[in-house]
Amino acid sequence: MNRHDPPLEVDPRQAFALASAGRPLLDLRSAAERMGGMARGALAVDDPADWAARTLPADGMLLLCALGQRSFRIASALRERGIAAQSVAGGMAAWVGLGLPLADEVQVGGGLARYARQICLPEVGAAGQARLARARVVLVGVGGLGAPAALYLAAAGVGRITLIDDDVVDRSNLQRQVLYSDSEVGLRKVDVATRRLRALNPGIDVIAIPQKLDAHNAPGLLAGHDVLVDGADNFPARFAVSDASRRLAIPMVYGAVERFSGQVAVFDPRHVDSPCYRCLFPEPPAPGEVPSCAEAGVLGVVPGMIGMLQACETLKLLLGIGAPLVGRLLLVDALAMHWRELVLARDVECPGCGSSGADRLRRTSPLDPGSG
Ligand SMILES: [Zn+2]
Known part of the structure; x- marks a missing residue:
């Protein structure tokens, strides 16, 4: 030189x-x-x-x-x-x-x-943003968990967001499902949500699927996505997401709320040590065993917090940064504002992922999957 x-x-x-x-x-x-x-x-x-x-x-x-x-x-x-x-x-x-x-x-x-x-942010950069633009995320349920998650994922520039929900907006939803307005009561949630997300970010694709997810249609509807965000309000849908996650090898970002508490975890079948949802809850509970959101109640901000944690984990998975909640169950008690984390190991006897694994997490009864 x-x-x-x-x-x-x-x-x-x-x-x-x-x-x-x-x-x-x-x-x-x-x-x-x-x-x-x-x-x-x-x-x-x-x-x-x-x-x-x-x-x-x-x-x-x-x-x-x-x-x-x-x-x-x-x-x-x-x-x-x-x-x-x-x-x-x-x-x-x-x-x-x-x-x-x-x-x-x-x-x-x-x-x-x-x-x-x-x-x-060096962890994102232009390359990470391009990665988000190419990403495809599906939200199962656009309720209390799905609504905040969808808003933040759309704002962050996730290129394609698929919304699966067969419900209509009810006035009792508005206390926590922040995608919807009073004037939209009675309209299909996926239609209202699609308009709202496109208004927020015209640069992304939003696909509305006004169907109820079940074990039969889950593999077809969930295939082709990079992350499955579980905001289901019923156990059959949640177990269908879990089984499809294993079958399609797509990570599932789980969240659940009840009253003042919530929990979040990431089940990533691409990692051999990752537990699945059935490691936590092997089978759906008997009807009536777990109170629904409508029965137990929920403070509206709690699904907001949990849905945003799910959005955060989703972005980390898409960007390949940080330490995802794989093998960890995050428990949030909003009343005491107490956060703790349990080690969640893969269960050798799990009906979902079976085979090898370590110690089993002893657990309490499942939270209502109700995103509300
Ligand atoms: Zn399992």
Whole structure:
């Protein structure tokens, strides 16, 4: 390297100033990542060496990738071949995090600007956002748990959200099912929810399935999704989600509430050590054994909390970050505001996942699955 060479890395703000003055800014990310939005003035280029050979940029060029690491390596390699190139430090994540301008079509559609506050997290970044855009999540039940989960998943940019629920909005739902308004009492929940989620984020697909999930239709309706969010209000549906999760090898994010308490866990059949829902509750309880939400009651904010925890676990699974609640049952007592966690091991005698496993969790009776 010549001592007169400019630094290999350039601050995104300086890169924007240089690009505005005519310096070529090349976006090296994948086509899928670029679809989420591009920096203003950036060109989509897969092979910068080939592009430079054809274009011969007088003052060199700026290279932009997702996090600034790949562009740094490429800029460095190009320098050694005598091609002037600088890497934009921190990549697209830093560009968005600093609020630098994006291509107009992106700003109109929401695009990266919409997700700026999470793209600037290194654990998410532009690559993670593109991953969310490609993700498909199904919510079984759009009630007390499904309503907050759906809102946050749509806001986060999950590309396709499928809603399965055969119910209509009842006035007694409104205390906790925050997707619905008083004027929508009597309308089908999936239709109202679809409108609401599309209004929140026009960039995602929402698919409404006004059916009751059961063991028969579950495999067909749940196949093709990346995560199953269990917000069912009845045991047959919940066991159908669990069995389909095992059969289709799709993780299930479980949540349940009653009165002032709730619980959350992730059952991920892709992990050999993960328990399944039947490790916790081997068979559905006899009718009447467990009080329903309507009988036991629930403070509206409790399904809100649990549904949001389910949304959080879902996003972590989709992004492949953090430690999911696999093999752990999180119990929330909102009255004491006491959170505790039980180790939930795979049950050797489980009718769902059987075979090998460790110690069995001794448990109390199941909570009403009622999302309400
Ligand atoms: Zn099991």
